[in-house]
Amino acid sequence: MPTDKESKDVSRRSFIQRTALGGAGLLIATDILGPELAASTPKSANAAMIGVPFEARERVRLGIIGVGGRGSSLLEDLLAIEKVEVKAICDFVP
Numbered sequence: 001m002p003t004d005k006e007s008k009d010v011s012r013r014s015f016i017q018r019t020a021l022g023g024a025g026l027l028i029a030t031d032i033l034g035p036e037l038a039a040s041t042p043k044s045a046n047a048a049m050i051g052v053p054f055e056a057r058e059r060v061r062l063g064i065i066g067v068g069g070r071g072s073s074l075l076e077d078l079l080a081i082e083k084v085e086v087k088a089i090c091d092f093v094p
Helices: 004-008 012-033 035-040 069-079
Strands: 060-065 084-090
Touching: 060 069, 069 084
Parallel strands: 060 084
Antiparallel strands: none
């Protein structure tokens, strides 16, 4: 369990490193479970969304994780689009 000091010292780099380790753990778990996990996953879960029909929405609502450099530029672009709402932003740097 991290102490208060450790939780305040989280950087983007350590966050990405921890996330990558978690992803690697999921890959290893998937490899170990193999056919059992694949059998329980619907085939459509791996399908691309190209060509999949969807109901049009009046507004598009989204959230952004990480708004440093490129994220700030993306945020400005999204806010300039009519009928797009940015509902949440998450970043380590206030």
